[in-house]
Amino acid sequence: MAQPRTAGSGTGFPKPAEGSWTAHYPELGTEPLSYEDSVSPKFYQLERQAIFKRAWLNVGRVEQLPRNGSYFTKELAVANTSIVVVRGKDGKVRAFHNICRHRGNKLVWTDFPREETSGNCRHFVCKYHGWRYELDGSCSFVQQESEFFDLDKKDYGLVPVHCDVWGGFIFVNLDAQPQQTLRDFLGPMINAIEDYPYDKMTERFYYRAEVGANWKLFLDAFQEFYHAPVLHAKQSPVSARPEVQAAGYEGLHYQLDGPHRLVSTTTGRGWLMAPEDLKPMERVTRSGLFGAWDAPEIGELPSGLNPGGSKWWGQDSFQIWPNFVILFWERGWYLTYHYWPTSHNTHLFEGNLYFVPARNARERLAHEMAAVTFKEFALQDGNTLEATQIMLESRVVKAFPLNDQEILCRHLHKVTADWVDDYKRKRAEA
Ligand code: FES
Ligand SMILES: [Fe+2]
Numbered sequence: 001m002a003q004p005r006t007a008g009s010g011t012g013f014p015k016p017a018e019g020s021w022t023a024h025y026p027e028l029g030t031e032p033l034s035y036e037d038s039v040s041p042k043f044y045q046l047e048r049q050a051i052f053k054r055a056w057l058n059v060g061r062v063e064q065l066p067r068n069g070s071y072f073t074k075e076l077a078v079a080n081t082s083i084v085v086v087r088g089k090d091g092k093v094r095a096f097h098n099i100c101r102h103r104g105n106k107l108v109w110t111d112f113p114r115e116e117t118s119g120n121c122r123h124f125v126c127k128y129h130g131w132r133y134e135l136d137g138s139c140s141f142v143q144q145e146s147e148f149f150d151l152d153k154k155d156y157g158l159v160p161v162h163c164d165v166w167g168g169f170i171f172v173n174l175d176a177q178p179q180q181t182l183r184d185f186l187g188p189m190i191n192a193i194e195d196y197p198y199d200k201m202t203e204r205f206y207y208r209a210e211v212g213a214n215w216k217l218f219l220d221a222f223q224e225f226y227h228a229p230v231l232h233a234k235q236s237p238v239s240a241r242p243e244v245q246a247a248g249y250e251g252l253h254y255q256l257d258g259p260h261r262l263v264s265t266t267t268g269r270g271w272l273m274a275p276e277d278l279k280p281m282e283r284v285t286r287s288g289l290f291g292a293w294d295a296p297e298i299g300e301l302p303s304g305l306n307p308g309g310s311k312w313w314g315q316d317s318f319q320i321w322p323n324f325v326i327l328f329w330e331r332g333w334y335l336t337y338h339y340w341p342t343s344h345n346t347h348l349f350e351g352n353l354y355f356v357p358a359r360n361a362r363e364r365l366a367h368e369m370a371a372v373t374f375k376e377f378a379l380q381d382g383n384t385l386e387a388t389q390i391m392l393e394s395r396v397v398k399a400f401p402l403n404d405q406e407i408l409c410r411h412l413h414k415v416t417a418d419w420v421d422d423y424k425r426k427r428a429e430a
Contacts, residue, residue, distance in 0.1 A: 011140050021254040022407045028414055033400035037416055038129055038214035039393045040312075044344035047416065050423030055259075056164075056171040056185045058324040058338065059085060063168070064118065065093060069135060073098055073108050074120035077348075078341040079174050084108045084124070084160050086238055088135040095172045096137050096158035100126040107133070107158070118359040124158075133158050167194040177370025189257035190320055193328070200298055201333060201354035205371040208350045208380065213348040213385035215323060215339040216412060217392075221381045222337060223319050224410040225249050225265050229277070231380055234363045236268065236278045236289050254407050259321035261408045264306060265388045267291075267314030267330065279364025285369040291317070292366035295332035319408060321415060332356065335374065345389050351378060 022028055037043050040233035059074040063205040064085075082098040100107045105128040106183040110117040123140065124133045134142035137158035145151065161174040171182050183191060211218060221227065229239050229249050238244055238274065253264040267290030270282055282288035305328055306313040317327045325337040353371050358364035402410050 007294065014040060018403050022404050022410065025256055025407070025411070027409065028410050033410060033411075033413055034399055034403045035392045036395075038216050038389070039344065041344045043420070044214075046342070046420045046423065047341070048078055048080070050420045051416065052076070052341070053174045054179065054419070054423070056173045056180075056182050057322075058171050058320070058336075059083070059095075060170045061168050061172060061198070062085065062093065062165060063199075063204075065170075067200050068119060069120045070118075071121065071124075071135075073116050073122045075114065075116055075161060076174075076340070081174070082106060083172060084158075085163070085170055085172070086135050090136075093163060093170055094135075094137065095161040095163035095170075097161060100128065100131055101139060101156040101158070102126065102131050104144075107137070114240075116378055117283045131156075164276070166191075167196065168198045181413050184321070187260060188276065189255060189304065189307070190260050190261060190305075190318060193302050193316075193318060193326070194304075195302040196305070196328065196334070197298045198334070198354070200356050203355040203357040203367060205367070205374075206350070207352075207354040207375060209382060210342070210343065210346060211347055211349050211382050211385055213344055213347065213382075213389040215341040216416065217385045218337075218339050218381070218410055219319065219323070220347055220406075220409040222325065223317065223412065224406045225251055225263070226403065228383055230385060235377065235380075236277070237279070238268075238273070248406055249405075251308040251405050252312060252406070253306075255307055256408075259419075261319040261410055261411050262316060263368065264308050264310060264316045265314055265320075266310075266312040269314065283371065284380055285365050286362075287366035287369035288373050290373065291333055291370045292355070292363070293331065294363075294366065295330075298332045298356065305359075306318045306377075319412070322419075333370070345393065349378075349382070351375075351409055383398050398416060421426055 022030055023223065060072060064072050066089040068087050068091055070090050071084055073082055073084050073086045075082050083095050084098045085093065085095045087093050098107050105126055106113055107124050107126055108117065109115070124137065130143045131139060134140050137160055139156040140155040142148065142151065142153060162175070164171050164177050166182055188302060226249060229245060233240050233245070251263045255262040270278055270289045271293035279288065286293045305316055314330045315327060315350060317325060319325050323339040326334060327336070328334045333355045335352065335353045340348040340350070342348055351374065353374060355367045358367055
């Protein structure tokens, strides 16, 4: 459904130039875009160093560490490491490279060394020769210590990773010396959503999928809605109608802030739709297109939501550089996406849906319906990505035109190029 555009509200951000979002950010240009950054193995190697070893990365939420001694591991293939994130005896969240200082064994894993794990412990013990580490990373026991040569346990603590918490989200930075604090890195647009009641939404549905496409292609698929009425036409009786197909789709508001991006849109608003426009399952569960229809009581929302001030507001999709998305729905729930590269043409996609815990079976069913609908959409997107990757790799076509509502795709590829250029320049200087 086409909706009129709404200019920015009083959030301190500039209003878009009349008629064009892209033209408002002249540094983006309007030229056709190269997707070489998504097909080149060489460029991917640069991204690993320039982006994933220098940016703040979200690796989880504080609810995953409910007690002192709770921990989880995170495989970061893109940075060629595994980390362990743990809540210490002092309640503080810390992160360490998941490697034993004796002979390099992976310290924390359960049955399969390449799989992530979680749990609760008083200290970490290496499975190989039994060295022990406290939750603050210090080495506290070395088997047959006297047989080593001038070994001081103080010198053999776990290797720390910079770690900080924002809105309950745990971020790490693999740089030896991060260039910015987490909050400086996130900047005003993202910091304005820190006070969302994330802590109330502890009912979680989790998906993960290996996708045969570059990580940026999936980001692109979820940061424009131009494709929605076409690719997802069969999701709703309404979107299949000829007049809706002809009208296409317009986002409500686009905004850039440093390396981060936002798009706001309206949503299906199933609760306002005529019964014949809904699927029977949607009517029965009071859920679908998109999310549960009955909003929980979550109190006042942070000022950073709906920065365009649109009265048709249905959702905000905050694209947090480089690979983390938080999507807020008007009906009082949110979801997150993570895109973890595993090679130049593969990545691991993670989707999490967060709700205020259901109080009864009906609410739970509504949440489950939302989770299943989400999966259906994501599968349609995922399939298309592989088809896109295959043909981009042919390099038969080298430049692709992006329209005005694909501004965020344009921005993502520019920020990627800027970070890689910056890294190359600093490396050359060094
Ligand atoms: S490798 Fe960990 S104790 Fe030997
Ligand atoms: Fe989609």
